[in-house]
Amino acid sequence: MIADKVKAQTSTYHRELEAILVRKIKSIRSVQDYIQILNDFYSFFAGLELLISKHLQPTLADAGERRKTAAIADDLSYFKAKVPDLAAGAELPVILNHFQALGALYVIEGSTLGGKYISQMISQQLNIPVDEGLSFFNGYGESTMEMWARFKDYLNKEAIADEQQADVIEAANQTFLKFKDWVEG
Secondary structure: OHHHHHHHHOHHHHHHHHHHHHHHHHOOOOHHHHHHHHHHHHHHHHHHHHHHHOOOOOOOOOOHHHOOHHHHHHHHHHOOOOOOOOOOHHHOOOOOOHHHHHHHHHHHHHOOOOHHHHHHHHHHHHOOOOOOOOHHHHOOHHHHHHHHHHHHHHHHHHOOOHHHHHHHHHHHHHHHHHHHHHHHO
């Protein structure tokens, strides 16, 4: 199954990015710190979602539901912060086909898995309700695991050939690397 291969073959870059993000999230001491994290996610994910949307086939019925930038924009608006400029060009991974789009989407969808814990942590750090200004990290709420399972099922059915799987894995790795560079910059 390609979903398992992607997980195994992106684990190094995934861990590197996760370590940076966890450090940043744990160091949140003010709303401004949180806004900076939201800005990082919004800029990168919004630019990436534009690339992905050009190459997703209509067979991913819930593609629109999987967009994250509206939730991030809602959180920024809650704190009266402006939406930042989008990442573009060399700041983003190359997405030229459906399978590269799925590799990048793997990273975006995977970002929802720890959201419940992250939103609780930020809620406590900033002393704000978990349902206010934290919609991005709350992800799909109680449906998070179901949405993740549906995405993996779709991925496993789509990327069958070796070349297709190579595109998925390469794009996922590039997405982890480029996002790491983005949040470090």
